[in-house]
Amino acid sequence: xxxxxxxxxxxxxxIALILVSVMLPVIIGFSLLAIDxxxxxxxxxxxQKAADAFALAGAAELDGSSGSWIRAExxxxxxxxxxxxxxxxxxxxxxxLTSGQPGGTANCNAAGNISWCFLKAIPTSDSTQITAANLxxxxxDANVATGEAQTRFVQVTVTPVGFAAIFPASFLxxxxxxxxxxxxxxxxxxxVSGVCDFTPVFICNPYEMDANGTNRAGGYTLQQAxxxxxxxxxxxxxRKVGNGAAAGPGNFGFLEPPPxxxxxxxxxxxxxxxxxxxxxxxxxxxxTKTGQNAGPVQDAFNVRFGIRATGGGFNSAEYGPxxxxxxxxxxxxxxxxxPQYNQLTFYGAGNMGLPRDATTPYMSGRMGDxxxxxxxxxxxxxxxxxxxxSWNATKPTRYEVYKYEQSAxxxxxxxxxGEVGTxxxxxxxxxxxxxxxxxxxxxxxxxxxxxxxxxxxGHSTNLPVEAFGSFFLTEPVASASDxxxxxxxxxxxxxxxxxxxLNNFLRDEAQLYR
Numbered sequence: 268x269x270x271x272x273x274x275x276x277x278x279x280x281x282i283a284l285i286l287v288s289v290m291l292p293v294i295i296g297f298s299l300l301a302i303d304x305x306x307x308x309x310x311x312x313x314x315q316k317a318a319d320a321f322a323l324a325g326a327a328e329l330d331g332s333s334g335s336w337i338r339a340e341x342x343x344x345x346x347x348x349x350x351x352x353x354x355x356x357x358x359x360x361x362x363x364l365t366s367g368q369p370g371g372t373a374n375c376n377a378a379g380n381i382s383w384c385f386l387k388a389i390p391t392s393d394s395t396q397i398t399a400a401n402l403x404x405x406x407x408d409a410n411v412a413t414g415e416a417q418t419r420f421v422q423v424t425v426t427p428v429g430f431a432a433i434f435p436a437s438f439l440x441x442x443x444x445x446x447x448x449x450x451x452x453x454x455x456x457x458x459v460s461g462v463c464d465f466t467p468v469f470i471c472n473p474y475e476m477d478a479n480g481t482n483r484a485g486g487y488t489l490q491q492a493x494x495x496x497x498x499x500x501x502x503x504x505x506r507k508v509g510n511g512a513a514a515g516p517g518n519f520g521f522l523e524p525p526p527x528x529x530x531x532x533x534x535x536x537x538x539x540x541x542x543x544x545x546x547x548x549x550x551x552x553x554x555t556k557t558g559q560n561a562g563p564v565q566d567a568f569n570v571r572f573g574i575r576a577t578g579g580g581f582n583s584a585e586y587g588p589x590x591x592x593x594x595x596x597x598x599x600x601x602x603x604x605x606p607q608y609n610q611l612t613f614y615g616a617g618n619m620g621l622p623r624d625a626t627t628p629y630m631s632g633r634m635g636d637x638x639x640x641x642x643x644x645x646x647x648x649x650x651x652x653x654x655x656x657s658w659n660a661t662k663p664t665r666y667e668v669y670k671y672e673q674s675a676x677x678x679x680x681x682x683x684x685g686e687v688g689t690x691x692x693x694x695x696x697x698x699x700x701x702x703x704x705x706x707x708x709x710x711x712x713x714x715x716x717x718x719x720x721x722x723x724x725g726h727s728t729n730l731p732v733e734a735f736g737s738f739f740l741t742e743p744v745a746s747a748s749d750x751x752x753x754x755x756x757x758x759x760x761x762x763x764x765x766x767x768x769l770n771n772f773l774r775d776e777a778q779l780y781r
Contacts, residue, residue, distance in 0.1 A: 307450060309352060310351060310352065310428070310450050311450050311452060313349065313350065313351035313352060314351055314364070314425045314428070314450060314451065314452035315452040315454065316349060317347070317349035317351065317364040317380075317381075317425060317452070318381070318423050318424070318425050318452040318453060318454035319454045319456070319779055320347045320349055321343045321347050321364075321366060321381055321383070321423045321454070322383075322421055322422070322423040322454040322455060322456035322779065323456045323777050323778075323779065324339075324342040324343050324346045324347050325339035325340070325342055325343045325383065325421040325423065325456070326339070326420065326421050326456035326457055326458045326777040326778075327339075327342060327458060327775070327777040328341075328342050328458070329385070329418050329419065329420070329421060329457070329458040330458060330460045330550055330761075330762055330775075331415065331416050331417075331418065331419075331460075331550050331731040331732065331733070332415070332490075332733055332734055332762050333412070333415060333488065333490075333733070334371070334415070335415045335418065336371035336372070336374075336385060336411065336414070336415055336418070337368070337370065337371025337372075338371070339371070339385070339421060340366070340367075340368045340369065340370075340371050340376075340378075341368055341371075343366040343381070343383070343423075344365070344366045344367050344368045344378070344379070347364075347365075347366065348363060348364070348365055349363070349364045350362070350363050350364070351364060351428070356428055362380070362428060364379070364380040364381065364425065365379040365380060366378050366379040366380070366381050367379045371411070372411055373409070374406050374407045374408065374409050374414050375402075375406060377426075380425060380426050381423055381424065381425055381426065382423075382424045382426065383421055383422060383423045383424070384397075384402065384406050384421070384422050385406070385407045385414060385415075385418040385420075385421055386405045386406055386407060386418065386419065386420040386421065386422055386455070387405065387406070387407045387408075387414075387417040387418060387419060387420075388404075388405050388419070388420075389405060389420055389455060389457075389780060389781070390405070393781060397422055397455070412715075416712075416715075416731045417731070419457050419458065420455055420456065420457040420458075420780065421455070421456060421457075422453065422454070422455045422781075423453070423454050423455075423456075424451065424452075424453050425451050425452045425453075426451070427449035427450065427451040428449065428450055428451070453781070454779065454781065455779070455780045455781035456777055456778065456779050456780060457777070457778060457780050458775070458776070458777050459549060459774075459775070459776045459777075459778065460549065460550040460761075460773070460774070460775045460776075461547055461548055461549040461550055461773075461774045461775075462547065462548055462707075462735045462761075462769070462772040462773060462774065463546070463547040463772060463774055464543075464544050464545065464546070464547075464772060465544060465546050465547070465548055465707045465708070465709075465735065465772060466538065466539050466544050466546070466706065466707050466708060467521055467522040467523065467524045467525075467535070467538050467539065467544070467546050467548075467556065468519060468520070468521060468522065468539065468706065468707070468708035468709070469519065469520050469521070469522055469553065469555065469708055469709045469710070469711050469723075470505060470518075470519045470708045470709070470710050470711070470736065470738065471508075471514055471515055471516050471517060471518045471519065471710075471711055471712075471713035471714075471723075472489055472516060472710050472711060472712050472713065472733050473489075473503055473516045473517050473630055473634060473757075474487050474488055474489045474491075474492050474516070475489075475516050475712045475713065475714055475715070475733075476488070489710065489733060489734060489736075489760060490734075490760070490762065490764040490765075491764070492757060493736075493757060493759060493760050493764055493765065493766065494764040496661060496663075496664060497637055497662075498637065499664065499756070499757045499758070500637045500639070500662065500663070500664035500665065500756060501624065501629070501634055501635045501636065501637040501756070501757075502623050502624045502627075502634070502635040502637075502639070502665075502741065502754060502755075502756055503517060503630075503633065503634050503635075503738075503754070503755050503756065503757065504517060504627075504633040504634070504752045504753075504754055505517060505518065505519045505738075505752065505753040505754075505755055506518050506519070506633075506751070506752060506753075507519060507520065507564070507751065507753075508520035508723055508724045514713040514716075514717055514723035514724060515713055515714055515717075516630055516713070516714070517630050517633045517634070518713065519708070519753065520555055520556070520723060520724065521535055521539075521555065521556040522546070522548065522553050522554065522555060522556055522709060523553075523554040523555070523556050523726075524538045524546060524556070525538075525545050525546040525547065533580070535556065535564070536564050536566065536567040537567070537581070539564060539567040539568070540566070540567035540568075540570050540571075540581050540586050541585050541586060542585050542586070542587065542698040542700065542701055542703060543585050544707075547774070548709055548732070548735075549732075550731065550732040550735070552728075552729050552730075553709050553711075553729075553730050553732055554726065554727065554728040554729070554730065555723050555724075555725070555726060555727045555730065556726065565577075565608075565744045565746065565751060566578075566580070566581060567581070568706075568740065568743070568744045568753060569608060569743045569744055570586050570587075570588060571588055571589050571592075571703040571704060571740060572588060572589070572592045572594050572704075572740075572743045573588035573589075573592040573605065573690035573691055573694045574588075574605075574606060574607065574608050574611070574743055575605045575606060575607050575694070576607075577607055577608070577609075582695070583695070584695055584696060584698075585698075586695060587690075587694070587695035587696050587697055587698040587703070588690040588694055588695065588697050588698070588703060589690070589697060589698065589702065589703035589704045590673065590678065590689075590690070590697040590698070590699055590703075591669060591672055591673055591678045591688040591689075591704070592688055592689075592690050592697075593620065593621075593648065593672070593678070593682075593686060593687070593688035594613075594620040594686075594742055594743055595613055595614050595618050595619045595620025595621075595686070595742075596611040596612060596613040596614070596615075596618060596620070596686065596743075597611070597612055597615065597618055597684060597685060597686050598610055598611060598612075604691060604693050605690075605691050605693040605694035605695075606691075608743060608745075615684055616683075616684050617647065617682055617683030617684025617685065617686075618647070618682050618683075618684035618685070618686045619643065619644055619647040619648060619682065620644075620741070620742050621639070621644060621665045621668070621669070621741045621742065622639050622640045622643070622644055623635060623639065623741075623754065624636050624637060624638055624639050625638045625639065625640070626638070637662075638662070639662075639665065641658065641662060641663070641668070644668075645668075647682055647683055647684075648680065648682040648683075648686075649672075649677055649680055649682075650683070652675075652677060652680065654671070655671065664739075664756055664758075665739060665741050665756050666739040666756055666758050669704065669739070672688060704739055704740050705737045705738065705739060705740070705758060706737070706738045706739075706740055706753075706755060707735070707736070707737050707738075707769075707772070708735070708736060708738065709732045709735055709736075710732065710733045710734045710735065710736045710760065711723070711730060711731075711732060711733060712731075712733050716730055716731075734760040734761050734762045734765075735760065735761045735769060735772070735773075736757065736758075736759065736760040736761070736769075737758040737759050737760075737768065737769060738755035738756065738757055738758060739755060739756040739757075739758050740753070740754070740755055741754045741755065741756055742754050761773060
């Protein structure tokens, strides 16, 4: 008997079945937990990808210009539609995540399956979350005009969706009555917009609205002006912002040159005169340069017209003139010299540059009505040469005429007084890689910036840009004084309604930050 008991005690046959029976609930539990972890991970990935897509779509419109909030909402509503799986809502666990367009008037809003806030900044540390408690530190101003200019980021939060666990979730949540929990996702994206190879110039927006929502340019916005030929052919008289001079619509000044260019008026003038500028500027972070003497700056503009700098300088190929320098002037003395400004005779018999507008009813007499004398200009310079018939119905811009002279081979045609548009051989060879008659600059809402305490005639930093633009120089700068006029015609701007001619300069990038 004792032997039988001892044999039974040492018999190990069938022990695996006992161990499996004991561990089977644990094995099944871990299997269910692994399945749940996979399901909830897939759900969170779907929600996170949706949040990222919404944030990137919205951030791509946050260029700091007017209407950026409503454009961001439109982009999120129309460009993004993501599916998520394994939630307790939707059809068989499939939920299509969408947004909506509440109108672009609020700095924080919600629509569809997401909510969002437009932010002016984010915490420096990724471990610091943006919550309801600290949101006021980072959210853009509730006033649309101010907030849009501040906005650099958008935070998108997906509305939490339920997840039903197979594994008893009460062990995880501590709620015996609930076998599930909610899953959400948050994403922060920002927009970096800028230009490279741009001249360090800013132009005060001639179409900037005042505090009452009106302006002195006929009520047009900058974007409306560039899309309407009757408006953007208006001639604009720019004047330099000097020390103590107020910066307002129609003024221009200088941006901080890129590192390595050097200080002083001559270095600044060289960065304006060159055909190979190296400056890059972001739309939310430009800095103005303290006012400089205007003398070399006048030369920096005029070398583009085949006019030799007064004090020498600008004698290398990168400072060459445009390929069409017709300006209504011939040298006072004969010969194919490269003249200085004071050696030119303007508007002599039979010579005519691009004329100014007939009247200047806008911007206190510094913006014309767009009605300029095309017929006399054409007959003076090109006699009976044909021109596009469409110009008879819609008057072209001066820039269009200038470009047509080049494409039609009329640059070398002599006017009645003997002027040709070809630069003198004694000047540097004409630059053909870029259009030297175009002035590129950052367009600032100077009234609003100065009202906010910025000194645009001095050194102000981190200024938002309404748009980057190009302006056609219609005539040389006549004076070296600080109140000298630079006559320009608006050609194109970045952003809404832009014509696309500045795309080669643009460096736009929406990127995820969190």
